Amino acid sequence: MNIDDVLKIFIAESQELLQQMEDALLQIEQNPHDPDLINAIFRAAHTIKGSAGLFGLDGIVSFTHVAESVLDRIRSGELAFNDALAALFLQVCDQLNALVAHVEAGGSLDELEPALHKQGAALVDTLSQYLSGTTAPASIVEAPAPVAREISDKPGEHWHLSLRFGPDVLRNGMDPLAFMRYLNTFGQIVHIVTLTEHIPATAEMDPETCYLGFEVAFATDADKETIEGAFEFVREDSQIRIFPPHSKTADYIQLISDMPEEDLRLGEMLVRCGALTQIELDEALRKQSGTEVSPQPIGQVLINEQAVQPQVVTAALQKQKQVKDNRTAESNLIRVDAGKLDQLINLIGELIIAGAGTQLVAQQSGAAELVESTGVLSRLVEEVRDCALTLRMVQIGTTFNRFQRVVRDVSKELGKDIALEITGGETELDKTVVEKIGDPLTHLIRNSMDHGIEPAQVRLERGKPVQGTVRLNAYHESSSIVIEVSDDGGGLNRDRILRKATERGLVGDNQSLTDKEIFNLIFEPGFSTADQVSNLSGRGVGMDVVKKNIMALRGTVELDSVEGVGTTTRIRLPLTLAIIDGFLIGVGKATYVVPLDMVEECIELTQEQSTTATQNSHFIDLRGDALPFVKLRELFAIEEDAPRRQNVVVVNYAGMRVGLVVDQLMGEFQTVIKPLGKIFDNNRALGGFTILGSGAVALILNISGVVQEIAERQPQPLPNAAMAITA
Incomplete structure (x- = not known):
């Protein structure tokens, strides 16, 4: 080790x-x-x-x-x-x-x-100052003094520790004496006997091998779990036996039988440590050679100087069984380096690509048995993929709980009474996403407390409770996770934001914006409505960073606010950044992938719809409903002529339905997401690329970016406030 x-x-x-x-x-x-x-x-x-x-x-x-x-x-x-x-x-x-x-x-x-x-x-x-009569260490680096206590020399009045350290303890970097020193930090060693029988001759001795054993009489008020915890790092390769005060004679006789030392020698050590009297030892050894040892305890077992009743013993045994069951469950958990999980996901991604190539070859060969075999292989690879992704899924509640401290400290700094409410903490998402979402959430929570929650006097005047509330909530929606940060504060002042934006030249004098578009202006770099700069905010740094970090995770952020009631910031993130189920589509010679969970249906674009779309290039009629759409051929400037027959893939993102006009529908496809180069950073309609079984490259569509493209082309706001979800 x-x-x-x-x-x-x-x-x-x-x-x-x-x-x-x-x-x-x-x-x-x-x-x-x-x-x-x-x-x-x-x-x-x-x-x-x-x-x-x-x-x-x-x-x-x-x-x-x-x-x-x-x-x-x-x-x-x-x-x-x-x-x-x-x-x-x-x-x-x-x-x-x-x-x-x-x-x-x-x-x-x-x-x-x-x-x-x-x-x-x-x-x-x-x-x-809280330790009346106790002297604290004068320096932070001084070792603690042993715990002062009255020591009893009567046999059976203290814990007995029988320690046989493994031969490799020293090689593993452990010092047996360090364990003895640590025992003195929460108790006191009354007697200690060192067993040296196993030390070989000097010429045969290995200086890196531990040959020692110890019999220790230990006085402490700690429980057995605490004492066992002292030997956590050597428990597996050492023999650690711990006997509480007033243990049974039978337990010690069993110890003598289990240990490698001679019975008389070890018995003598137990007597010297005070675990047994000489009479008890002689009697026990005599009975061991003849009749069965009586299981009665030595003397009367006392807890807090009161006799233990049978029902108390039964309750204690049940409690001990529960603790054992809990430890068994904990022992089933192992620590795995996150880097190893990432490597596993990468290898599975390559396996998926290789499997797709094999399946393509099988289909081209026309061999039925080979096609069936590759189909089974593909299903197994998909199961392995799902299992591997599950290993990286963690509950977001741990991240949420860390903000309890943030809310407590910031509320005291602001002089406000603010509570944090958490719901949806059991919602799971990829560990990589969890690690990167902490900083944006911190900005949002601090802004809610500083700008959103009003001072106590203002809240009373508005008929609100003195204590303000910040809420964190998470839930799954299709293939995304939604994280909400909301408060019951004063909300966003639309006119003030618009005035500040006009002063900075972000909005023209005659430009007409919806409320959602105005609220989204706070994500502009350097934008701030604060009149004074504080330790928390006011410098215009933060919200633009929030947007940038969320977009880097292929997510989106939106704002909902009602003045005087409160504000909700809603973040949508993909469940995983590695592998997804995709739907393959073709436009000309190019191939694209749409996340399968976002696909609602596929329909044929009729000649009538195509003609109507040509006259009014914003909507098509879908069973009586107006469906906004975009032609991928125009979006990506594909110059090839469109075929006579085209299809519409209807996708749903955050409640907004849009149509993608494509040439071909090529079916489902397991997609390994690979990042695009920096040259594509400004193309919000693309979220990455993948490699097909044929070796060709397919671009993965970022549906939120596509929705934004559609929204910006419309002369009027889209239904469901499409602009808000693409901030």
């Missing part, structure tokens, strides 16, 4: 734990006495401290120990969570994130940036 790889796992898990800790802290403000939230915060801090101790990251261990001590007082009821403590621990969370990021960048915790060190020291001082 490479220590760098293990460190990466520590960093990834620490970042996840800190995110969980932050989520719990944001909830604790509304439920300050919720024990589950308090325990979740404590467990996150405790796990990070323990893992950091294994890597010798004393700076993180020291800092987290102080925070954990305060959390321990909260768990015991000596302190109660309030707004001040919640805010303090959010800063602690930020500091830990910064320390972990410093380690990830390859930095040493002994050489922190002055600002980071100063901030950590200030937090330690503040936390220490």
Whole structure:
């Protein structure tokens, strides 16, 4: 095992734990006495401290120990969570994130940036004020002092740890003594006996092999799960046996039988550690050689100095079974490098292209068996494709939840009372899309809070509740995911936007625009209606970046707003950026692909419709409804003559139906999306290209861009506000 790889796992898990800790802290403000939230915060801090101790990251261990001590007082009821403590621990969370990021960048915790060190020291001082009678570490890089407690020397009064480290522990970068030092951070080692029987002669000794075992008497108030967590990184290749106080004699006898040492030698170690008395050992070994050992516990089992009732034991066993079931479910999950998934998708894409070529050859050969075989292969490849794409699908709720902190901090900075409501968090989309949508959402949420939500006094005057609301919602629509950012604020001021746009020359004096077109002006670079520049907004930077980032994901953004009621920003994104089902069409010698989920129907363009379209080139009659259309031959300037028979492919995007006039309908086709070069950046009607089985190139249509082309050619607004969806 490479220590760098293990460190990466520590960093990834620490970042996840800190995110969980932050989520719990944001909830604790509304439920300050919720024990589950308090325990979740404590467990996150405790796990990070323990893992950091294994890597010798004393700076993180020291800092987290102080925070954990305060959390321990909260768990015991000596302190109660309030707004001040919640805010303090959010800063602690930020500091830990910064320390972990410093380690990830390859930095040493002994050489922190002055600002980071100063901030950590200030937090330690503040936390220490909550530890009455407890001395906090003077420096962020000092190791924590052992937990002070009264130690009992009576046999059976403490935990017993039987440790046999694997021979490759040292080669894997682990130090057995580091585990002992870490145990002292949440308890105290009462007795320890080192087993050296397996150390070979000096000439035969391998300095990279671990030959040691330990029998440890350990006093702690922690539970078994916490103790087991200390040995997380060596559990698989080591023998770790943990016995709680007042364990049964039979358990220790079983230990003696399972371990490789001689029975008398190991029994002597257990007596020295205080796990057994000499009388109990002699009696147990005597019974082991004859009759079955009695399963009765040594002495009376006590919990909080009270005898355990049978029903309590039953409940505890049920609880333990639930925990075991949960761990079994968790053990079925594995971490996979995102780069490996990307490589898998790329290979499947190439497989699809190769499969299409094979199928084409089979059809040309006319061999029925070969055609059938390639058909089966094509179906299996499609299933593999769907399965692989599912591996990259993640719920957007994790991204949404991160904005709880943004809303909390920004609302305090603005002096407004604002809550975040989240719906549709279970909606899934491609991990690549999720990673890139965070920045645009941040801009939109901050704008809603700064410009949208009114001050408390204004809201009261308008009959609104003092607390404003920002909502995040996500849902699937056809082959897209729709993300909505809405607020119940003052909405967009149409006249003000138009006046600012006219002043900047974006709109002519006599130009007539719809409300949707006016609202979309806020996406222009440098456009702002703010009278004053603040820390959050007003410089005209942000909304144009939002539009640019969303378009880079082959998505669109639209605005709906009612003045005095609120604003909704609606983002539409493809579910995946890699592979889609397409519908192949031909115009002249060129071939194009339309996303299959957007195709509603295909109809023949009659001579009458063609004549009408020539006289009025904007609409055709589709069963009594006016259908706006575009001739791809004209859109892409194809100079070849049109055939006598043409077809119309009716597509639906965001509720807007349009027709594409084409020459040929060539059927369904699995499409591997490949990006076009920068020379095509200004062609909004194209979204990429793919390679056909014949080796020819087919262009993939960006239907949102095509809709925009149609909308701009019409002398009047299209139904369903087509311009709005193509902002």
